[in-house]
Amino acid sequence: MRSTHRAPAAAVTLFCLSVLALCLLLPVRAAAAEVALRIGVLAFLGSEAAVKEWSPVLRRLESALPDHAPTLVQLDHDGLREAIRRGELEFIITNPGHYIELEAEFGASRILTLDAGGGRSPERALAATVVVPAASPLQSLADLHGHRLAIVGRSGFGGFQLLWGELDALGLSPDKDFAALHEVGFPMNGVIDALDAGVADAGVIRSCLLESRPDWQARFRVLSPRTEPGFPCATSTRIYPDWPLAALRHTPPELSRAVAIALLGMTRPDDGLAWAVPADYQAVHELFRRLEIGPYAYLRAPTLMALAERYWPWVGGFALLIIGWIVYTVRVEHLVQARTAALREALAAREALEVRMRGAQEQADHLSRLSVLGELSGTLAHELNQPLAAVTNYANSLVRRADHHRLTEAAVREAAAEIAGQAERAAGILGRIRAFARKRTASREPASPHELVEEAVALFRGMLAQAPAVTVEDALPPTARVEVDRLQIQQVLLNLLKNAWDASRTLPPARQHIAIAIEHTGGSLQIRVRDHGCGLDEHARSRLFEPFFTTKDDGLGLGLSICRSIAEAHGGRLSAETPADGPGALFVLSLPEDGLMDGAPAPHPDTTAPQPARTPP
Numbered sequence: 001m002r003s004t005h006r007a008p009a010a011a012v013t014l015f016c017l018s019v020l021a022l023c024l025l026l027p028v029r030a031a032a033a034e035v036a037l038r039i040g041v042l043a044f045l046g047s048e049a050a051v052k053e054w055s056p057v058l059r060r061l062e063s064a065l066p067d068h069a070p071t072l073v074q075l076d077h078d079g080l081r082e083a084i085r086r087g088e089l090e091f092i093i094t095n096p097g098h099y100i101e102l103e104a105e106f107g108a109s110r111i112l113t114l115d116a117g118g119g120r121s122p123e124r125a126l127a128a129t130v131v132v133p134a135a136s137p138l139q140s141l142a143d144l145h146g147h148r149l150a151i152v153g154r155s156g157f158g159g160f161q162l163l164w165g166e167l168d169a170l171g172l173s174p175d176k177d178f179a180a181l182h183e184v185g186f187p188m189n190g191v192i193d194a195l196d197a198g199v200a201d202a203g204v205i206r207s208c209l210l211e212s213r214p215d216w217q218a219r220f221r222v223l224s225p226r227t228e229p230g231f232p233c234a235t236s237t238r239i240y241p242d243w244p245l246a247a248l249r250h251t252p253p254e255l256s257r258a259v260a261i262a263l264l265g266m267t268r269p270d271d272g273l274a275w276a277v278p279a280d281y282q283a284v285h286e287l288f289r290r291l292e293i294g295p296y297a298y299l300r301a302p303t304l305m306a307l308a309e310r311y312w313p314w315v316g317g318f319a320l321l322i323i324g325w326i327v328y329t330v331r332v333e334h335l336v337q338a339r340t341a342a343l344r345e346a347l348a349a350r351e352a353l354e355v356r357m358r359g360a361q362e363q364a365d366h367l368s369r370l371s372v373l374g375e376l377s378g379t380l381a382h383e384l385n386q387p388l389a390a391v392t393n394y395a396n397s398l399v400r401r402a403d404h405h406r407l408t409e410a411a412v413r414e415a416a417a418e419i420a421g422q423a424e425r426a427a428g429i430l431g432r433i434r435a436f437a438r439k440r441t442a443s444r445e446p447a448s449p450h451e452l453v454e455e456a457v458a459l460f461r462g463m464l465a466q467a468p469a470v471t472v473e474d475a476l477p478p479t480a481r482v483e484v485d486r487l488q489i490q491q492v493l494l495n496l497l498k499n500a501w502d503a504s505r506t507l508p509p510a511r512q513h514i515a516i517a518i519e520h521t522g523g524s525l526q527i528r529v530r531d532h533g534c535g536l537d538e539h540a541r542s543r544l545f546e547p548f549f550t551t552k553d554d555g556l557g558l559g560l561s562i563c564r565s566i567a568e569a570h571g572g573r574l575s576a577e578t579p580a581d582g583p584g585a586l587f588v589l590s591l592p593e594d595g596l597m598d599g600a601p602a603p604h605p606d607t608t609a610p611q612p613a614r615t616p617p
């Protein structure tokens, strides 16, 4: 009874466990069935050859993992990269060089390495062979210099990069040392076609390809064949690991594991090819690092040193230019310094000379003024005699009045006032002469042209007992000013007046009249001194302003030359003209109008005549 009860219970438990297991397993199987198994293969011999070569892999996977519907996609380098980027592949089979690029770029991770067999281990299976036509004179890789080379493409591993490593070791650059690099593209047979067509002198193919084609073997020879122990084919390069099969980042690990297990079960006798556990691809990394390609292309990033090495003629030229520029700049700087020092010295010397010249000029001016005074001082006594005689007369008159008891207060006052007036007149004459004769340094100040002329005329008149009539006609406004050295301009005017008097003193009084006109003409102030004397003959006119030219017995001949230098020092000039309206001479002193204040012309005739001494009361 107990056993009859127990049996249905066990059956129920078993049934429940089976249902649970089914429930747990079903989603896994369903999920697994959803994951595709797409293998991208690099079709280096063309897609047809690739299908043929890799079909055992496909068959194996189809039988081991039918739910994943395995597919093989034949692609070239770029196609493979693009398919990975679009997430269209779960696995890739490619050459080792391409693999380490995809490893760095997409995180591809090898799970198997091809075991090519035939004496080759997975670690030592790939090499490149340089073939030349049997009759070619080329013997070694070094002989390739300057020749034409056919390659699959620069990205071909066995078809180019392995050889590039050897050329690099020999110091040959594919870019510079070959007459031409013919890139024939996939399939690799194109390399042989290029040799046949005579467009290349040598061609690079994957090792063992030559041995697999007896027709090629007879027609071609291997360049620099190496003796590699245990390697069954002729090779011109070192030997590298075989092609890997790699899973991609998104490939589920259990699928990778299932694929690895399935493919490791393949055997060469049964399937035509076999796989081994992943090989070490360090040698490939080292090759790429040395060539600075693939994941190591960043090493080619132009460093200053690399740029300098590459463009050394330009860099050298540029450096020479810079050095030249520096030398030029330093030289120019040196010359500028030297020239500046020389200029500074010259300026200092010129300044010193100017100071000396100014001193000499002042000395000459002073002497000239003394000379004018000396010439006029003969008559000065007469002029002073007048006020002194008047003073004496007034004093005597007072004494006489006192003697006759006629001295009134009014008479005393009048006489005293006259005496004081005459004394002032004499003091004025002496004061002007002292001021004119004193030694002093030149100084400029704004001065009224009219006042300048009046002062000179007063000085002139004060020194002559019987000075001629001098008229002054001023066409300038009373506000007019000119920036001059007062004393120097007075000196010029006094000199002109003295010369005018010298030229007319022996002539009748009508010819002794001197006319001075002050005008503003042609942008300058002009003081015109016109006399009616003997005038200037041709000889005198041509030498008038020369130092020491004189026609007078007691003359020095310095007056006019000093006057001209004074005019020029003021930025003006002194000239002699022949008057159009009669005999005599006309001297014109022109001064620049700077500082001259323009206004309405205000002619202001002023006739001055010597004042006769008044008789005492």
Ligand code: ADP
Residues within 6 Å of the ligand: 495, 499, 500, 503, 531, 533, 534, 535, 536, 540, 544, 549, 550, 551, 552, 554, 555, 556, 557, 558, 559, 560, 561, 584, 585
């Ligand atoms: P100096 O009066 O000592 O001779 P100047 O240089 O003043 O020296 O004059 C030079 C010469 O110019 C005079 O000797 C004279 O022959 C001539 N001269 C100057 N002014 C007149 C004038 N107004 N009329 C005629 N000749 C003049």
